[in-house]
Amino acid sequence: MNNQGKSGLGRVIIGKYGNLIGLIVLIVLTTILTNGMFFTQRNLINVLRQVSVNGILAVGMTLVIITGGIDLSVGSVVALTGVIAALLQPQGTAAAIVLTLLAGAAIGGCNGFFVTKFRIPSFIITLGMMTIARGLALVFSKGEAISGLNDSFSAISESYISPSISLTVFGFLALLIVFLFVKERKSSGYERKIFTFNFIGVMSVLFIAAAVAVLVWLIGFRGMPAGVAVFLGIAFLGAYTLNQTRFGRYVYAIGGNEEASRLSGINVKLVKFLVFLIMGVLAAVSGMVLAARLNSGVPTSGVMFELDAIASVVIGGTSLSGGYGSVGGSIIGAFIIGTLNNGMQLLHIDPFYQEIAKGVIIIGAVLMDRKKK
Amino acid sequence: MENPVILETRNITKDFPGVRALDSVSFQLKKGEVLGLVGENGAGKSTLMKIFSGAYPSNTYTGEIFIEGKRCVFNGPKDSQGAGIAIIYQELNLIPELTVAENIFLGREPTVGKTDIIDRKKLFSRAKDPLGLLNIPLPAQEQIKNLSIGKQQMVEIAKALSYSAKILILDEPTSALTEQEVEVLLKLIDSLRARGVSMIYISHKLDEIFKITDSVTVMRDGKTVASRRTAELSRQEMVSLMVGRNIEDMYPKKAAAIGEAVLEVKDLFVSHPFLVGEKVVKEVSFKVRKGEVLGISGLMGSGRSELVTSIFGAFPADSSGEVYVEGKRVRIRSPYEAINYGLGLVTEDRKLYGLVLGMQVGENITLTCLEKLSWHQIIMRRRENELINKYIGALRVKTRSSETVVNTLSGGNQQKVVIAKWLATGPKVLLLDEPTRGVDVAAKAEIYQLMDNLAGEGLGIVMVSSDLPEVLSMSDRILIMHEGRMVKELQKNEATQEKIMFYATGGK
Numbered sequence: 001m002n003n004q005g006k007s008g009l010g011r012v013i014i015g016k017y018g019n020l021i022g023l024i025v026l027i028v029l030t031t032i033l034t035n036g037m038f039f040t041q042r043n044l045i046n047v048l049r050q051v052s053v054n055g056i057l058a059v060g061m062t063l064v065i066i067t068g069g070i071d072l073s074v075g076s077v078v079a080l081t082g083v084i085a086a087l088l089q090p091q092g093t094a095a096a097i098v099l100t101l102l103a104g105a106a107i108g109g110c111n112g113f114f115v116t117k118f119r120i121p122s123f124i125i126t127l128g129m130m131t132i133a134r135g136l137a138l139v140f141s142k143g144e145a146i147s148g149l150n151d152s153f154s155a156i157s158e159s160y161i162s163p164s165i166s167l168t169v170f171g172f173l174a175l176l177i178v179f180l181f182v183k184e185r186k187s188s189g190y191e192r193k194i195f196t197f198n199f200i201g202v203m204s205v206l207f208i209a210a211a212v213a214v215l216v217w218l219i220g221f222r223g224m225p226a227g228v229a230v231f232l233g234i235a236f237l238g239a240y241t242l243n244q245t246r247f248g249r250y251v252y253a254i255g256g257n258e259e260a261s262r263l264s265g266i267n268v269k270l271v272k273f274l275v276f277l278i279m280g281v282l283a284a285v286s287g288m289v290l291a292a293r294l295n296s297g298v299p300t301s302g303v304m305f306e307l308d309a310i311a312s313v314v315i316g317g318t319s320l321s322g323g324y325g326s327v328g329g330s331i332i333g334a335f336i337i338g339t340l341n342n343g344m345q346l347l348h349i350d351p352f353y354q355e356i357a358k359g360v361i362i363i364g365a366v367l368m369d370r371k372k373k
Numbered sequence: 374m375e376n377p378v379i380l381e382t383r384n385i386t387k388d389f390p391g392v393r394a395l396d397s398v399s400f401q402l403k404k405g406e407v408l409g410l411v412g413e414n415g416a417g418k419s420t421l422m423k424i425f426s427g428a429y430p431s432n433t434y435t436g437e438i439f440i441e442g443k444r445c446v447f448n449g450p451k452d453s454q455g456a457g458i459a460i461i462y463q464e465l466n467l468i469p470e471l472t473v474a475e476n477i478f479l480g481r482e483p484t485v486g487k488t489d490i491i492d493r494k495k496l497f498s499r500a501k502d503p504l505g506l507l508n509i510p511l512p513a514q515e516q517i518k519n520l521s522i523g524k525q526q527m528v529e530i531a532k533a534l535s536y537s538a539k540i541l542i543l544d545e546p547t548s549a550l551t552e553q554e555v556e557v558l559l560k561l562i563d564s565l566r567a568r569g570v571s572m573i574y575i576s577h578k579l580d581e582i583f584k585i586t587d588s589v590t591v592m593r594d595g596k597t598v599a600s601r602r603t604a605e606l607s608r609q610e611m612v613s614l615m616v617g618r619n620i621e622d623m624y625p626k627k628a629a630a631i632g633e634a635v636l637e638v639k640d641l642f643v644s645h646p647f648l649v650g651e652k653v654v655k656e657v658s659f660k661v662r663k664g665e666v667l668g669i670s671g672l673m674g675s676g677r678s679e680l681v682t683s684i685f686g687a688f689p690a691d692s693s694g695e696v697y698v699e700g701k702r703v704r705i706r707s708p709y710e711a712i713n714y715g716l717g718l719v720t721e722d723r724k725l726y727g728l729v730l731g732m733q734v735g736e737n738i739t740l741t742c743l744e745k746l747s748w749h750q751i752i753m754r755r756r757e758n759e760l761i762n763k764y765i766g767a768l769r770v771k772t773r774s775s776e777t778v779v780n781t782l783s784g785g786n787q788q789k790v791v792i793a794k795w796l797a798t799g800p801k802v803l804l805l806d807e808p809t810r811g812v813d814v815a816a817k818a819e820i821y822q823l824m825d826n827l828a829g830e831g832l833g834i835v836m837v838s839s840d841l842p843e844v845l846s847m848s849d850r851i852l853i854m855h856e857g858r859m860v861k862e863l864q865k866n867e868a869t870q871e872k873i874m875f876y877a878t879g880g881k
Contacts, residue, residue: 245750246743253740256729263687263718263726264740264794265709323731 018368019315019332020207026336030343037346038339041221045228048218049157051338052231053078053290057309058316058330059238060282063275065313066242066255068322069115069122071276074283074309076133077107078302081287083137085153086146086297093152101284107133108280112273122276130306137299147296156230157292160223167219173236174212180244227289234282239327251275255322311358312337315365336361376403377441379571380425380458380540385436387420387429394420396595397436402540407562407572409582409603412592412615413785413813418575421592422542426460427453440540459533460542463549465525469518474500476517477532503531506568508561523554530561534570541565542573547581548811551673552874559585577811579608593617616815624821624846627829631849632663634700635833636684636716636802641694643676643683643857653679654692655857661802661833666824668848669837671877676857677837678721681804685711685718699801712741717795721806721837727791728779735761735775738793764793769819785816792823802833809843821847841870855879 031039038044057074064071081100088096107129114125161169218224242248250271253261262268286305291297312333318325337358344354380402387395395417402408412418423429424438427447438445440456447453467476474497475482483495500513507527517525526546533541543562547555562572562585574586582589582603589606591599591614599614637660645651654676661667671677682688684696686705696703698714705711711718720726728737738761739746746757761775768789772782779790788808795803808824809817824847828834838844844851851868853861853876861876 241750244752246747246752247750249736249740249743249752252732253729253736256731257725259726260720260729261740263685263708263720265707265712266740267707267709323729 017203019317019329019336019365022365023332023336023339026339026343030339030346034343034346038343041218043342043346044214045218045221045225047335047338047342048228048231049225049293050342051334052157052225052227053286053293054305054308054312054337055231055331055334056234056282056286056289057305058312058334059234059327060279061306061309061313062238062316062318062325062327062330063242063251064122064279065310065318065320066251066322066325067272067275068255068258069272069275070126070310070320071108071111071122071279072126072306073107073111073129073133074279074286075302075305075307076130076137077104077280077283078287078290078305079299080107080133080137080140081284082291082294082301083141083146083297083299085288085291086149087140089148089150089153093150096150096153097156097288100288101281104280104282104284104287105277106280108277108283109273111280112276115276116269116272134299141297141299143299145294145296145298145300149292149295149297153288154292154295155226157225157227157289159226161226161229163219163223166224166229167216170215170219170224177236180240227293230285230289234285235327235331242327247271247274252323255324257323308334308337311362314362333365376405378402378439379404379441381439382421382424383437383439385421385424385434385438387424387434394595395424395434398592398595398597400590400597401600402571402573403588404571405566405569406587407566407574407585409586409589410573410575410592411577411579411582411589411611413783413815416592416615416813417595418592419544420595422460422544422573422575425453425458425542426450454536454538457537457539458542459536459538459540461526461529461533461544461546463545465522465529467517467525467528470516472514472516473504473511473520473528473531474513476528477503477513477535479532500531500535503535506534506565507531508564509557521554522549523551523557526550526554526558527561534565538570540571540573542575544575545577545811546574547576547578552878555581577813579611582611583608591615612814615813624818624843627825628849629664629825629828629831631665632831634660635663635698636661636835637695637697637700638684639695639697641680641683641692641696643679643688643692644690646688646690653690653857654683657694657854657857657859659852659859659862661835663831663833664828665849666828666834666836666847668844668851669835669854670839670841670844670851670873671854673839675854675877677854678806679857680854681718681806681835681837682720685716685804687711687718712798712800715799715801716804717741717798717800717802718804719791719795719806719808721810723784723787723791728787730778730780732779733776734765734770734772734779734782734790737779737790738764738775738797741794742798760797764797768793768796768823783813783816785812785819788812788816788820792820796827800832802835803827805834805836805838807838807840808836809838809840841873844868844873845870853877 061071061074081104084103085096085100088099111122111126111129114120115122242251250261250266253266254268254271258268287302290301294301313325313330314320315333315336316326316329316331318329340358340361341354344357378401382398382400384397384399385395386393386397398417398421410418424434424447427450430448431446438447445456468479477500478496482491483499484490485492497513504511504513507530509527511524511527517528520528530541546558550558559581565572574582576582586603589601589603589611590597591611593615639658641654641657642652643654645653657680659667669677669680679688683692684705686707696705703714705714724730729740735758739757743752746753746760758775765772765775770789770793771786779787782790809820812820824834836847845868849865851863851873852859853863853873855877863872
């Protein structure tokens, strides 16, 4: 009995925190293999910036996949919105940003409209939208990269928020998260097993403390890169929405049982529509961050980004059949992929092999997920 | 005089993490008898059946199984089939596109010579043997999808017979059958018994148990608590063995003070979802008053469920007619509007329509009323938890915590969660569609008690049910439907099972 309990706890930890443990192992391994090159301020900031583009998409993709859908168009939308933003530069940075976000919303809304109104599987609609958006990007840009963005636009990704400001904001956010966490624990009416609670509690506190320490260390370097700040902000908003709002609860409910949700008075179509709309907006954000980093709108960029986003979500433990998942998991997934990419670059591994390694990791993560169930 | 024992278990114990599902179960089935296996949900019947079927390999439990005195070890379905056991599950395992004969011989089709080509002639002629044992004609060349559920079940039985099964286990075989189909099935069981087939008959329906079985084994909390000849048991005794205490009064119904009409429906027509011009509900009018329980009875397919789901704005087809809530004309186009007008619908199939199985108990309860628990979009946890705990307490939902995943609860407790989520909306009218299907006896009694209390508080209750004793004892008035029409209204004191069946089957 005792033995069983122990292995049960082990399984809970590996099941719930398997991807987190995987990430830590991967970071340690990469650091050792690169003789510490990986774990320098300069490189880690680079990793953060690379992860941001995919991470923003992964947050939206988490919502889409929890409702039981999928969005294959995001990679093309990243390219299209990048091109649109670049073309809109003469109108001023603010107008370019707003209009590009609207364009993303329109494409996402279009996906959502066809999925909900005509009950066509999202796989099909977004597959179509994937090639439409790619085609539009090529048409608008006449097939060439549009370079020479306003400095104020490039600042979206390239500028640094000064250490003092970012530390203040960051500290405030950290406090808010701790506050919400404690509040939720307190308000749940039933007791838990003390041991499990404490153990996992200690684990999470330790991990959060480590993550905070690393971030503070990185911010101390030159400040927070603006693109990374955008990503972290969106991640926080996404996690908050899923856990604390009605909309988030409905997202889970619809993924778990659409019919029961409808009968419970939930406007299923509206929620699904909004989820695709949000995905479109986030793809536009991601597209602008990428364009700002490349200092141009590139119609051929963003290829396969949808797969990286989906892979992050799946590695993060979200079920492709809907109903389960978390933004936190997807972000860990995005960091696993980011670390892998960066580590292999540092080790000068042929990019072709990088693709293979990524595929192996994805399949491995899903296998682990299966075993858990 | 006694027949020899054909199937016996000795001291079978099976543990799941944290729960002992079977506690040294010893059990005997005699040759040529029909044994009724009864017990509440969670008593261990399904676990025992999974051991017989080989679904749980022999190293996952302790204890021994003997067939005709020989020790058997089951490590997979093949072993158990080989030993002559066949199980007819609640969910049928047939392939709709294939024919009856193809389904019967699935995986062991006769072939032409040594090739892999199916010998269709031989296939159809061989299928005649098992099909001949059924009492009804079933064409071997018919596709499964064209058969009624009752006939599909017959195909499953024919399949079992084609394996020359000696022991047939039927798990809730009548839960999806019409009255006539049940009759046909019971007759078939009778004739199989005459041929010397031994059967285990698992059912919640005690009427059937008394009608068809020779002996009864009662399970409770993973143990066999009694094995008796059916003739020596009374219904009361059986129920108290199942729940472990005397249920003096299964149906507590007391008359509540009946007030004015809270829901009124006038001339309601509901279209068929696919067939143009067809109506599934025709010209139905009724009233339900505060404190009243209105029973709606009828055969499956008589339009009962369509009626209530359509009133609730959840039926995917057009309807016409007038609906009044507390005297005010309302137009309900979606469940959301129905909830706002004070209606609640406890749906028929809780796994399909009632619950989000992967979510927590608490989350399921508040799914219907998050709006009043939120500040704009943000859910106020404290208020939510208060409401959840209130209903878990009031309905006595047996759950480890409000955060337990609802899937892990027993059927009766899941049903209570479904009822809780509708009570949480503060309804004026509760529409109940088969509120106690697949629910164990103790939970049933609790649900009846609850209905009583709700009526006492002035709720109007509309209850659709196929369970005649339930309709008779719980309703103040009974409406009977036949082919989409309301054919008869009976007062509580004049209604009998026979009368209801007479009108429900189209009698005039």
